[in-house]
Amino acid sequence: METDRTPESAEEMSFRAGTVALCGRPNVGKSTLLNALVGSDLAVATRFPQTTRERLLGVWSEPGFQAVLVDTPGIHRAKSALNKFMVDEALRGAQAVDLVLMLAEAPLLADIAAAEAWEPGPAAAAALTSIAAAGRPIALVLTKCDRIEDKGLLLPILHKWSTLHPFTALIPISATAGEGLKQLREHVVAALPVAEPLFPEDQLSDRAVRWHAGERVRAALFDHLRDELPYCCAVTIESFKEQRKPPRDIVHASVHVERESQKPMVIGRGAETIKAISMSARRAIAELTGRPCELYLEVKVTPNWTRDPALMQRLGLHAPVGGLS
Ligand SMILES: Nc1nc2c(ncn2[C@@H]2O[C@H](COP(=O)(O)OP(=O)(O)OP(=O)(O)O)[C@@H](O)[C@H]2O)c(=O)[nH]1
Ligand SMILES: [Mg+2]
Known part of the structure:
Protein backbone atom coordinates (compact mmCIF):
# COMPACT_ATOMS: atom_id res chain seq x y z
CA MET A 1 0.00 0.00 0.00
CA GLU A 2 1.38 3.41 -0.91
CA THR A 3 1.23 6.31 1.52
CA ASP A 4 2.07 9.95 1.00
CA ARG A 5 3.28 10.22 4.57
CA THR A 6 6.70 11.92 4.77
CA PRO A 7 9.23 11.14 7.51
CA GLU A 8 9.07 13.77 10.22
CA SER A 9 11.96 13.40 12.63
CA ALA A 10 15.65 13.40 11.67
CA GLU A 11 15.85 9.98 13.31
CA GLU A 12 13.14 8.60 11.06
CA MET A 13 14.82 10.08 7.99
CA SER A 14 18.10 8.28 8.64
CA PHE A 15 16.69 4.90 9.75
CA ARG A 16 18.06 2.09 7.63
CA ALA A 17 16.30 -1.19 6.93
CA GLY A 18 16.75 -4.04 4.49
CA THR A 19 17.50 -7.70 3.92
CA VAL A 20 20.81 -9.53 4.25
CA ALA A 21 21.27 -13.19 3.25
CA LEU A 22 23.72 -15.55 4.97
CA CYS A 23 24.91 -18.04 2.34
CA GLY A 24 27.72 -20.53 1.89
CA ARG A 25 28.71 -24.19 2.07
CA PRO A 26 27.17 -26.44 4.75
CA ASN A 27 28.51 -26.12 8.31
CA VAL A 28 30.41 -22.84 7.82
CA GLY A 29 28.50 -21.16 10.68
CA LYS A 30 25.55 -19.38 9.02
CA SER A 31 22.96 -20.23 11.68
CA THR A 32 25.42 -19.54 14.52
CA LEU A 33 26.15 -16.09 13.06
CA LEU A 34 22.44 -15.29 12.69
CA ASN A 35 21.94 -16.19 16.35
CA ALA A 36 24.93 -14.10 17.45
CA LEU A 37 23.71 -11.03 15.53
CA VAL A 38 20.05 -11.32 16.55
CA GLY A 39 21.11 -12.11 20.13
CA SER A 40 18.84 -15.14 20.48
CA ASP A 41 19.14 -18.87 19.71
CA LEU A 42 16.57 -18.69 16.93
CA ALA A 43 18.18 -20.91 14.31
CA VAL A 44 19.15 -24.48 15.01
CA ALA A 45 22.93 -24.91 14.71
CA THR A 46 24.64 -28.29 15.15
CA ARG A 47 28.09 -29.69 14.49
CA PHE A 48 26.64 -31.64 11.54
CA PRO A 49 26.51 -30.31 7.96
CA GLN A 50 23.14 -29.79 6.27
CA THR A 51 21.33 -28.93 9.48
CA THR A 52 19.32 -26.02 8.06
CA ARG A 53 16.73 -27.13 5.52
CA GLU A 54 14.56 -24.05 5.07
CA ARG A 55 15.03 -20.31 5.03
CA LEU A 56 14.46 -18.48 8.28
CA LEU A 57 14.27 -14.74 8.73
CA GLY A 58 15.88 -13.41 11.88
CA VAL A 59 15.09 -9.78 12.57
CA TRP A 60 18.10 -7.85 13.88
CA SER A 61 16.73 -4.60 15.27
CA GLU A 62 18.86 -1.92 16.88
CA PRO A 63 18.41 1.82 17.37
CA GLY A 64 18.86 3.30 13.90
CA PHE A 65 18.61 0.14 11.78
CA GLN A 66 16.86 -3.14 11.13
CA ALA A 67 18.61 -5.88 9.16
CA VAL A 68 16.36 -8.78 8.23
CA LEU A 69 18.80 -11.70 8.14
CA VAL A 70 18.00 -14.66 5.90
CA ASP A 71 19.49 -17.92 7.18
CA THR A 72 19.81 -20.42 4.34
CA PRO A 73 20.74 -24.10 3.89
CA GLY A 74 24.32 -24.89 2.85
CA ILE A 75 25.02 -25.03 -0.89
CA HIS A 76 26.18 -28.50 -1.92
CA ARG A 77 26.01 -30.99 -4.79
CA ALA A 78 22.45 -32.17 -4.44
CA LYS A 79 21.16 -35.56 -5.54
CA SER A 80 17.90 -36.28 -3.70
CA ALA A 81 14.75 -34.17 -4.01
CA LEU A 82 15.33 -32.99 -0.42
CA ASN A 83 18.89 -31.85 -1.16
CA LYS A 84 17.79 -30.11 -4.37
CA PHE A 85 15.06 -28.32 -2.42
CA MET A 86 17.67 -27.20 0.15
CA VAL A 87 20.02 -25.77 -2.48
CA ASP A 88 17.10 -24.03 -4.25
CA GLU A 89 16.07 -22.56 -0.89
CA ALA A 90 19.60 -21.25 -0.39
CA LEU A 91 19.69 -19.62 -3.82
CA ARG A 92 16.20 -18.16 -3.36
CA GLY A 93 17.56 -16.64 -0.15
CA ALA A 94 20.17 -14.67 -2.12
CA GLN A 95 17.58 -13.14 -4.48
CA ALA A 96 16.59 -9.50 -4.17
CA VAL A 97 18.45 -8.83 -0.91
CA ASP A 98 20.43 -5.68 -0.18
CA LEU A 99 23.57 -7.65 0.69
CA VAL A 100 24.72 -11.27 0.64
CA LEU A 101 27.18 -12.41 3.29
CA MET A 102 29.03 -15.33 1.75
CA LEU A 103 30.43 -17.29 4.68
CA ALA A 104 33.51 -19.47 4.28
CA GLU A 105 35.44 -21.27 7.01
CA ALA A 106 38.97 -20.07 7.79
CA PRO A 107 41.16 -23.07 6.91
CA LEU A 108 43.42 -24.59 9.60
CA LEU A 109 46.93 -24.29 8.20
CA ALA A 110 50.37 -25.01 9.64
CA ASP A 111 52.28 -21.89 8.61
CA ILE A 112 52.49 -18.86 6.33
CA ALA A 113 53.85 -20.95 3.43
CA ALA A 114 50.76 -23.16 3.60
CA ALA A 115 48.50 -20.08 3.82
CA GLU A 116 50.14 -18.56 0.74
CA ALA A 117 49.69 -21.76 -1.23
CA TRP A 118 46.07 -22.18 -0.13
CA GLU A 119 43.19 -22.05 -2.66
CA PRO A 120 39.45 -22.25 -1.96
CA GLY A 121 38.20 -25.76 -2.79
CA PRO A 122 36.15 -26.37 -5.94
CA ALA A 123 32.92 -26.76 -3.93
CA ALA A 124 33.41 -23.37 -2.21
CA ALA A 125 34.23 -21.73 -5.56
CA ALA A 126 31.11 -23.33 -7.11
CA ALA A 127 28.99 -22.04 -4.21
CA LEU A 128 30.32 -18.53 -4.87
CA THR A 129 29.48 -18.81 -8.59
CA SER A 130 25.88 -19.82 -7.88
CA ILE A 131 25.44 -17.10 -5.25
CA ALA A 132 26.94 -14.47 -7.57
CA ALA A 133 24.39 -15.40 -10.26
CA ALA A 134 21.74 -13.59 -8.18
CA GLY A 135 23.60 -10.37 -9.01
CA ARG A 136 23.52 -8.90 -5.50
CA PRO A 137 26.50 -7.27 -3.71
CA ILE A 138 28.46 -9.92 -1.79
CA ALA A 139 30.73 -9.53 1.23
CA LEU A 140 33.05 -12.42 2.10
CA VAL A 141 32.90 -13.39 5.77
CA LEU A 142 35.70 -15.68 6.93
CA THR A 143 34.29 -17.66 9.87
CA LYS A 144 35.59 -19.53 12.94
CA CYS A 145 38.73 -17.33 13.14
CA ASP A 146 38.95 -18.06 16.89
CA ARG A 147 40.54 -21.36 15.80
CA ILE A 148 43.43 -19.53 14.10
CA GLU A 149 46.04 -18.50 16.64
CA ASP A 150 48.36 -16.69 14.20
CA LYS A 151 46.05 -14.06 12.67
CA GLY A 152 48.77 -13.25 10.10
CA LEU A 153 47.75 -16.44 8.29
CA LEU A 154 44.37 -14.87 7.48
CA LEU A 155 45.80 -12.24 5.12
CA PRO A 156 46.86 -14.51 2.24
CA ILE A 157 43.56 -16.38 2.58
CA LEU A 158 41.51 -13.19 2.35
CA HIS A 159 43.68 -12.09 -0.58
CA LYS A 160 43.01 -15.37 -2.40
CA TRP A 161 39.27 -14.94 -1.94
CA SER A 162 39.51 -11.35 -3.23
CA THR A 163 40.83 -12.63 -6.57
CA LEU A 164 37.66 -14.66 -7.18
CA HIS A 165 35.00 -11.92 -6.98
CA PRO A 166 34.75 -8.14 -6.45
CA PHE A 167 33.53 -8.53 -2.86
CA THR A 168 32.23 -5.39 -1.15
CA ALA A 169 34.36 -6.34 1.89
CA LEU A 170 36.42 -9.20 3.34
CA ILE A 171 35.64 -9.63 7.04
CA PRO A 172 37.24 -12.20 9.35
CA ILE A 173 35.00 -13.10 12.29
CA SER A 174 34.28 -15.55 15.06
CA ALA A 175 30.59 -15.74 15.92
CA THR A 176 31.28 -17.75 19.07
CA ALA A 177 34.07 -15.48 20.39
CA GLY A 178 32.42 -12.28 19.11
CA GLU A 179 35.48 -11.32 17.03
CA GLY A 180 34.97 -9.03 14.02
CA LEU A 181 31.24 -8.58 14.64
CA LYS A 182 31.60 -4.82 15.09
CA GLN A 183 33.20 -4.46 11.63
CA LEU A 184 30.57 -6.77 10.18
CA ARG A 185 27.81 -4.69 11.76
CA GLU A 186 29.23 -1.47 10.26
CA HIS A 187 29.40 -3.02 6.81
CA VAL A 188 25.87 -4.41 7.03
CA VAL A 189 24.39 -1.11 8.20
CA ALA A 190 26.14 0.81 5.40
CA ALA A 191 24.61 -1.60 2.85
CA LEU A 192 21.04 -1.02 4.06
CA PRO A 193 18.92 1.59 2.30
CA VAL A 194 17.23 4.40 4.21
CA ALA A 195 13.82 2.89 4.85
CA GLU A 196 11.27 2.23 7.54
CA PRO A 197 11.51 -1.02 9.55
CA LEU A 198 10.16 -4.07 7.72
CA PHE A 199 9.04 -5.82 10.92
CA PRO A 200 7.84 -4.57 14.32
CA GLU A 201 10.89 -3.98 16.54
CA ASP A 202 9.92 -6.74 19.01
CA GLN A 203 9.45 -9.42 16.33
CA LEU A 204 12.44 -11.75 16.08
CA SER A 205 11.47 -14.15 13.31
CA ASP A 206 9.05 -14.67 10.42
CA ARG A 207 8.28 -18.24 11.52
CA ALA A 208 5.53 -19.26 13.92
N1 LIG B 1 35.03 -22.51 16.71
C1 LIG B 1 33.95 -22.00 16.14
N2 LIG B 1 32.94 -22.82 15.77
C2 LIG B 1 31.85 -22.27 15.19
C3 LIG B 1 31.72 -20.88 14.95
N3 LIG B 1 30.54 -20.65 14.32
C4 LIG B 1 29.96 -21.86 14.19
N4 LIG B 1 30.72 -22.83 14.71
C5 LIG B 1 30.41 -24.27 14.78
O1 LIG B 1 30.29 -24.79 13.48
C6 LIG B 1 29.27 -25.82 13.44
C7 LIG B 1 28.26 -25.49 12.37
O2 LIG B 1 27.57 -24.31 12.70
P1 LIG B 1 26.18 -23.92 12.03
O3 LIG B 1 25.88 -22.53 12.48
O4 LIG B 1 25.16 -24.97 12.28
O5 LIG B 1 26.60 -23.93 10.50
P2 LIG B 1 25.65 -23.69 9.23
O6 LIG B 1 26.47 -23.00 8.21
O7 LIG B 1 24.37 -23.06 9.63
O8 LIG B 1 25.41 -25.21 8.78
P3 LIG B 1 24.22 -25.83 7.84
O9 LIG B 1 22.91 -25.32 8.33
O10 LIG B 1 24.39 -27.29 8.08
O11 LIG B 1 24.56 -25.43 6.45
C8 LIG B 1 28.67 -25.86 14.86
O12 LIG B 1 29.29 -26.90 15.58
C9 LIG B 1 29.06 -24.51 15.43
O13 LIG B 1 29.18 -24.51 16.84
C10 LIG B 1 32.81 -20.02 15.39
O14 LIG B 1 32.80 -18.79 15.24
N5 LIG B 1 33.87 -20.65 15.97
MG1 LIG C 1 22.41 -23.68 9.41
Whole structure:
Protein backbone atom coordinates (compact mmCIF):
# COMPACT_ATOMS: atom_id res chain seq x y z
CA MET A 1 0.00 0.00 0.00
CA GLU A 2 1.38 3.41 -0.91
CA THR A 3 1.23 6.31 1.52
CA ASP A 4 2.07 9.95 1.00
CA ARG A 5 3.28 10.22 4.57
CA THR A 6 6.70 11.92 4.77
CA PRO A 7 9.23 11.14 7.51
CA GLU A 8 9.07 13.77 10.22
CA SER A 9 11.96 13.40 12.63
CA ALA A 10 15.65 13.40 11.67
CA GLU A 11 15.85 9.98 13.31
CA GLU A 12 13.14 8.60 11.06
CA MET A 13 14.82 10.08 7.99
CA SER A 14 18.10 8.28 8.64
CA PHE A 15 16.69 4.90 9.75
CA ARG A 16 18.06 2.09 7.63
CA ALA A 17 16.30 -1.19 6.93
CA GLY A 18 16.75 -4.04 4.49
CA THR A 19 17.50 -7.70 3.92
CA VAL A 20 20.81 -9.53 4.25
CA ALA A 21 21.27 -13.19 3.25
CA LEU A 22 23.72 -15.55 4.97
CA CYS A 23 24.91 -18.04 2.34
CA GLY A 24 27.72 -20.53 1.89
CA ARG A 25 28.71 -24.19 2.07
CA PRO A 26 27.17 -26.44 4.75
CA ASN A 27 28.51 -26.12 8.31
CA VAL A 28 30.41 -22.84 7.82
CA GLY A 29 28.50 -21.16 10.68
CA LYS A 30 25.55 -19.38 9.02
CA SER A 31 22.96 -20.23 11.68
CA THR A 32 25.42 -19.54 14.52
CA LEU A 33 26.15 -16.09 13.06
CA LEU A 34 22.44 -15.29 12.69
CA ASN A 35 21.94 -16.19 16.35
CA ALA A 36 24.93 -14.10 17.45
CA LEU A 37 23.71 -11.03 15.53
CA VAL A 38 20.05 -11.32 16.55
CA GLY A 39 21.11 -12.11 20.13
CA SER A 40 18.84 -15.14 20.48
CA ASP A 41 19.14 -18.87 19.71
CA LEU A 42 16.57 -18.69 16.93
CA ALA A 43 18.18 -20.91 14.31
CA VAL A 44 19.15 -24.48 15.01
CA ALA A 45 22.93 -24.91 14.71
CA THR A 46 24.64 -28.29 15.15
CA ARG A 47 28.09 -29.69 14.49
CA PHE A 48 26.64 -31.64 11.54
CA PRO A 49 26.51 -30.31 7.96
CA GLN A 50 23.14 -29.79 6.27
CA THR A 51 21.33 -28.93 9.48
CA THR A 52 19.32 -26.02 8.06
CA ARG A 53 16.73 -27.13 5.52
CA GLU A 54 14.56 -24.05 5.07
CA ARG A 55 15.03 -20.31 5.03
CA LEU A 56 14.46 -18.48 8.28
CA LEU A 57 14.27 -14.74 8.73
CA GLY A 58 15.88 -13.41 11.88
CA VAL A 59 15.09 -9.78 12.57
CA TRP A 60 18.10 -7.85 13.88
CA SER A 61 16.73 -4.60 15.27
CA GLU A 62 18.86 -1.92 16.88
CA PRO A 63 18.41 1.82 17.37
CA GLY A 64 18.86 3.30 13.90
CA PHE A 65 18.61 0.14 11.78
CA GLN A 66 16.86 -3.14 11.13
CA ALA A 67 18.61 -5.88 9.16
CA VAL A 68 16.36 -8.78 8.23
CA LEU A 69 18.80 -11.70 8.14
CA VAL A 70 18.00 -14.66 5.90
CA ASP A 71 19.49 -17.92 7.18
CA THR A 72 19.81 -20.42 4.34
CA PRO A 73 20.74 -24.10 3.89
CA GLY A 74 24.32 -24.89 2.85
CA ILE A 75 25.02 -25.03 -0.89
CA HIS A 76 26.18 -28.50 -1.92
CA ARG A 77 26.01 -30.99 -4.79
CA ALA A 78 22.45 -32.17 -4.44
CA LYS A 79 21.16 -35.56 -5.54
CA SER A 80 17.90 -36.28 -3.70
CA ALA A 81 14.75 -34.17 -4.01
CA LEU A 82 15.33 -32.99 -0.42
CA ASN A 83 18.89 -31.85 -1.16
CA LYS A 84 17.79 -30.11 -4.37
CA PHE A 85 15.06 -28.32 -2.42
CA MET A 86 17.67 -27.20 0.15
CA VAL A 87 20.02 -25.77 -2.48
CA ASP A 88 17.10 -24.03 -4.25
CA GLU A 89 16.07 -22.56 -0.89
CA ALA A 90 19.60 -21.25 -0.39
CA LEU A 91 19.69 -19.62 -3.82
CA ARG A 92 16.20 -18.16 -3.36
CA GLY A 93 17.56 -16.64 -0.15
CA ALA A 94 20.17 -14.67 -2.12
CA GLN A 95 17.58 -13.14 -4.48
CA ALA A 96 16.59 -9.50 -4.17
CA VAL A 97 18.45 -8.83 -0.91
CA ASP A 98 20.43 -5.68 -0.18
CA LEU A 99 23.57 -7.65 0.69
CA VAL A 100 24.72 -11.27 0.64
CA LEU A 101 27.18 -12.41 3.29
CA MET A 102 29.03 -15.33 1.75
CA LEU A 103 30.43 -17.29 4.68
CA ALA A 104 33.51 -19.47 4.28
CA GLU A 105 35.44 -21.27 7.01
CA ALA A 106 38.97 -20.07 7.79
CA PRO A 107 41.16 -23.07 6.91
CA LEU A 108 43.42 -24.59 9.60
CA LEU A 109 46.93 -24.29 8.20
CA ALA A 110 50.37 -25.01 9.64
CA ASP A 111 52.28 -21.89 8.61
CA ILE A 112 52.49 -18.86 6.33
CA ALA A 113 53.85 -20.95 3.43
CA ALA A 114 50.76 -23.16 3.60
CA ALA A 115 48.50 -20.08 3.82
CA GLU A 116 50.14 -18.56 0.74
CA ALA A 117 49.69 -21.76 -1.23
CA TRP A 118 46.07 -22.18 -0.13
CA GLU A 119 43.19 -22.05 -2.66
CA PRO A 120 39.45 -22.25 -1.96
CA GLY A 121 38.20 -25.76 -2.79
CA PRO A 122 36.15 -26.37 -5.94
CA ALA A 123 32.92 -26.76 -3.93
CA ALA A 124 33.41 -23.37 -2.21
CA ALA A 125 34.23 -21.73 -5.56
CA ALA A 126 31.11 -23.33 -7.11
CA ALA A 127 28.99 -22.04 -4.21
CA LEU A 128 30.32 -18.53 -4.87
CA THR A 129 29.48 -18.81 -8.59
CA SER A 130 25.88 -19.82 -7.88
CA ILE A 131 25.44 -17.10 -5.25
CA ALA A 132 26.94 -14.47 -7.57
CA ALA A 133 24.39 -15.40 -10.26
CA ALA A 134 21.74 -13.59 -8.18
CA GLY A 135 23.60 -10.37 -9.01
CA ARG A 136 23.52 -8.90 -5.50
CA PRO A 137 26.50 -7.27 -3.71
CA ILE A 138 28.46 -9.92 -1.79
CA ALA A 139 30.73 -9.53 1.23
CA LEU A 140 33.05 -12.42 2.10
CA VAL A 141 32.90 -13.39 5.77
CA LEU A 142 35.70 -15.68 6.93
CA THR A 143 34.29 -17.66 9.87
CA LYS A 144 35.59 -19.53 12.94
CA CYS A 145 38.73 -17.33 13.14
CA ASP A 146 38.95 -18.06 16.89
CA ARG A 147 40.54 -21.36 15.80
CA ILE A 148 43.43 -19.53 14.10
CA GLU A 149 46.04 -18.50 16.64
CA ASP A 150 48.36 -16.69 14.20
CA LYS A 151 46.05 -14.06 12.67
CA GLY A 152 48.77 -13.25 10.10
CA LEU A 153 47.75 -16.44 8.29
CA LEU A 154 44.37 -14.87 7.48
CA LEU A 155 45.80 -12.24 5.12
CA PRO A 156 46.86 -14.51 2.24
CA ILE A 157 43.56 -16.38 2.58
CA LEU A 158 41.51 -13.19 2.35
CA HIS A 159 43.68 -12.09 -0.58
CA LYS A 160 43.01 -15.37 -2.40
CA TRP A 161 39.27 -14.94 -1.94
CA SER A 162 39.51 -11.35 -3.23
CA THR A 163 40.83 -12.63 -6.57
CA LEU A 164 37.66 -14.66 -7.18
CA HIS A 165 35.00 -11.92 -6.98
CA PRO A 166 34.75 -8.14 -6.45
CA PHE A 167 33.53 -8.53 -2.86
CA THR A 168 32.23 -5.39 -1.15
CA ALA A 169 34.36 -6.34 1.89
CA LEU A 170 36.42 -9.20 3.34
CA ILE A 171 35.64 -9.63 7.04
CA PRO A 172 37.24 -12.20 9.35
CA ILE A 173 35.00 -13.10 12.29
CA SER A 174 34.28 -15.55 15.06
CA ALA A 175 30.59 -15.74 15.92
CA THR A 176 31.28 -17.75 19.07
CA ALA A 177 34.07 -15.48 20.39
CA GLY A 178 32.42 -12.28 19.11
CA GLU A 179 35.48 -11.32 17.03
CA GLY A 180 34.97 -9.03 14.02
CA LEU A 181 31.24 -8.58 14.64
CA LYS A 182 31.60 -4.82 15.09
CA GLN A 183 33.20 -4.46 11.63
CA LEU A 184 30.57 -6.77 10.18
CA ARG A 185 27.81 -4.69 11.76
CA GLU A 186 29.23 -1.47 10.26
CA HIS A 187 29.40 -3.02 6.81
CA VAL A 188 25.87 -4.41 7.03
CA VAL A 189 24.39 -1.11 8.20
CA ALA A 190 26.14 0.81 5.40
CA ALA A 191 24.61 -1.60 2.85
CA LEU A 192 21.04 -1.02 4.06
CA PRO A 193 18.92 1.59 2.30
CA VAL A 194 17.23 4.40 4.21
CA ALA A 195 13.82 2.89 4.85
CA GLU A 196 11.27 2.23 7.54
CA PRO A 197 11.51 -1.02 9.55
CA LEU A 198 10.16 -4.07 7.72
CA PHE A 199 9.04 -5.82 10.92
CA PRO A 200 7.84 -4.57 14.32
CA GLU A 201 10.89 -3.98 16.54
CA ASP A 202 9.92 -6.74 19.01
CA GLN A 203 9.45 -9.42 16.33
CA LEU A 204 12.44 -11.75 16.08
CA SER A 205 11.47 -14.15 13.31
CA ASP A 206 9.05 -14.67 10.42
CA ARG A 207 8.28 -18.24 11.52
CA ALA A 208 5.53 -19.26 13.92
CA VAL A 209 6.39 -20.79 17.30
CA ARG A 210 5.19 -24.20 16.07
CA TRP A 211 7.79 -24.14 13.26
CA HIS A 212 10.52 -23.35 15.78
CA ALA A 213 9.21 -26.19 17.97
CA GLY A 214 9.62 -28.61 15.03
CA GLU A 215 13.19 -27.38 14.56
CA ARG A 216 13.90 -28.09 18.26
CA VAL A 217 12.73 -31.68 17.73
CA ARG A 218 14.99 -31.96 14.67
CA ALA A 219 17.96 -30.64 16.69
CA ALA A 220 17.27 -33.34 19.30
CA LEU A 221 17.32 -35.97 16.52
CA PHE A 222 20.83 -34.79 15.55
CA ASP A 223 21.90 -35.08 19.20
CA HIS A 224 20.56 -38.59 19.76
CA LEU A 225 20.66 -40.43 16.42
CA ARG A 226 23.74 -41.64 14.60
CA ASP A 227 25.13 -41.45 11.09
CA GLU A 228 22.65 -40.78 8.29
CA LEU A 229 19.51 -41.25 10.39
CA PRO A 230 18.82 -37.56 11.24
CA TYR A 231 19.02 -36.79 7.51
CA CYS A 232 16.24 -39.30 6.81
CA CYS A 233 13.89 -37.71 9.36
CA ALA A 234 11.34 -34.94 8.97
CA VAL A 235 9.27 -33.46 11.78
CA THR A 236 5.70 -32.22 11.54
CA ILE A 237 3.83 -30.52 14.37
CA GLU A 238 0.35 -32.07 14.48
CA SER A 239 -1.01 -29.75 17.16
CA PHE A 240 0.30 -26.97 19.37
CA LYS A 241 -2.07 -25.91 22.12
CA GLU A 242 -1.31 -23.03 24.45
CA GLN A 243 -3.02 -23.93 27.72
CA ARG A 244 -3.80 -20.98 29.98
CA LYS A 245 -4.25 -22.70 33.36
CA PRO A 246 -1.79 -23.94 34.37
CA PRO A 247 0.24 -22.15 31.66
CA ARG A 248 1.89 -24.75 29.40
CA ASP A 249 2.15 -25.77 25.76
CA ILE A 250 0.83 -29.17 24.75
CA VAL A 251 2.56 -30.29 21.58
CA HIS A 252 1.96 -33.37 19.44
CA ALA A 253 4.60 -34.00 16.78
CA SER A 254 5.43 -36.74 14.29
CA VAL A 255 8.91 -37.88 13.33
CA HIS A 256 8.79 -39.23 9.78
CA VAL A 257 11.38 -41.80 8.73
CA GLU A 258 11.86 -43.19 5.23
CA ARG A 259 11.85 -46.93 5.89
CA GLU A 260 10.21 -49.39 8.29
CA SER A 261 13.69 -50.54 9.45
CA GLN A 262 14.50 -47.00 10.68
CA LYS A 263 11.55 -46.84 13.06
CA PRO A 264 13.02 -49.11 15.79
CA MET A 265 16.30 -47.17 15.55
CA VAL A 266 14.55 -43.90 16.39
CA ILE A 267 12.48 -45.49 19.16
CA GLY A 268 15.39 -47.43 20.70
CA ARG A 269 15.38 -50.40 23.07
CA GLY A 270 12.65 -49.94 25.68
CA ALA A 271 11.83 -46.62 23.93
CA GLU A 272 14.99 -45.16 25.51
CA THR A 273 16.05 -43.17 22.44
CA ILE A 274 12.71 -41.53 21.70
CA LYS A 275 12.34 -40.67 25.41
CA ALA A 276 15.75 -38.95 25.38
CA ILE A 277 14.85 -37.09 22.15
CA SER A 278 11.55 -36.02 23.65
CA MET A 279 13.16 -34.83 26.88
CA SER A 280 15.78 -32.65 25.21
CA ALA A 281 13.30 -31.25 22.65
CA ARG A 282 10.79 -30.48 25.43
CA ARG A 283 13.47 -28.58 27.36
CA ALA A 284 14.48 -26.62 24.24
CA ILE A 285 10.85 -25.73 23.39
CA ALA A 286 10.26 -24.55 26.97
CA GLU A 287 13.39 -22.39 26.75
CA LEU A 288 12.10 -20.89 23.52
CA THR A 289 8.60 -20.07 24.77
CA GLY A 290 9.34 -19.42 28.45
CA ARG A 291 6.51 -21.84 29.39
CA PRO A 292 6.59 -25.51 30.38
CA CYS A 293 5.95 -27.91 27.51
CA GLU A 294 4.35 -31.34 27.28
CA LEU A 295 5.64 -33.03 24.14
CA TYR A 296 4.22 -36.20 22.59
CA LEU A 297 6.24 -37.75 19.75
CA GLU A 298 5.05 -40.41 17.34
CA VAL A 299 7.36 -42.10 14.83
CA LYS A 300 5.78 -42.68 11.40
CA VAL A 301 7.03 -44.23 8.18
CA THR A 302 6.57 -41.99 5.14
CA PRO A 303 8.26 -44.16 2.52
CA ASN A 304 11.05 -42.48 0.52
CA TRP A 305 9.93 -38.97 1.46
CA THR A 306 13.39 -37.46 0.77
CA ARG A 307 13.07 -38.49 -2.88
CA ASP A 308 9.51 -37.39 -3.53
CA PRO A 309 8.70 -33.66 -3.87
CA ALA A 310 4.96 -34.32 -3.36
CA LEU A 311 5.61 -36.05 -0.02
CA MET A 312 8.06 -33.33 0.99
CA GLN A 313 5.35 -30.78 0.31
CA ARG A 314 3.01 -32.72 2.61
CA LEU A 315 5.70 -32.60 5.29
CA GLY A 316 5.88 -28.80 4.97
CA LEU A 317 9.00 -28.53 2.80
CA HIS A 318 7.96 -26.42 -0.15
CA ALA A 319 8.83 -23.12 -1.76
CA PRO A 320 6.65 -20.30 -0.49
CA VAL A 321 3.79 -19.11 -2.66
CA GLY A 322 4.00 -15.31 -2.97
CA GLY A 323 5.81 -13.30 -0.30
CA LEU A 324 9.57 -13.67 -0.30
CA SER A 325 10.64 -15.02 -3.69
N1 LIG B 1 35.03 -22.51 16.71
C1 LIG B 1 33.95 -22.00 16.14
N2 LIG B 1 32.94 -22.82 15.77
C2 LIG B 1 31.85 -22.27 15.19
C3 LIG B 1 31.72 -20.88 14.95
N3 LIG B 1 30.54 -20.65 14.32
C4 LIG B 1 29.96 -21.86 14.19
N4 LIG B 1 30.72 -22.83 14.71
C5 LIG B 1 30.41 -24.27 14.78
O1 LIG B 1 30.29 -24.79 13.48
C6 LIG B 1 29.27 -25.82 13.44
C7 LIG B 1 28.26 -25.49 12.37
O2 LIG B 1 27.57 -24.31 12.70
P1 LIG B 1 26.18 -23.92 12.03
O3 LIG B 1 25.88 -22.53 12.48
O4 LIG B 1 25.16 -24.97 12.28
O5 LIG B 1 26.60 -23.93 10.50
P2 LIG B 1 25.65 -23.69 9.23
O6 LIG B 1 26.47 -23.00 8.21
O7 LIG B 1 24.37 -23.06 9.63
O8 LIG B 1 25.41 -25.21 8.78
P3 LIG B 1 24.22 -25.83 7.84
O9 LIG B 1 22.91 -25.32 8.33
O10 LIG B 1 24.39 -27.29 8.08
O11 LIG B 1 24.56 -25.43 6.45
C8 LIG B 1 28.67 -25.86 14.86
O12 LIG B 1 29.29 -26.90 15.58
C9 LIG B 1 29.06 -24.51 15.43
O13 LIG B 1 29.18 -24.51 16.84
C10 LIG B 1 32.81 -20.02 15.39
O14 LIG B 1 32.80 -18.79 15.24
N5 LIG B 1 33.87 -20.65 15.97
MG1 LIG C 1 22.41 -23.68 9.41
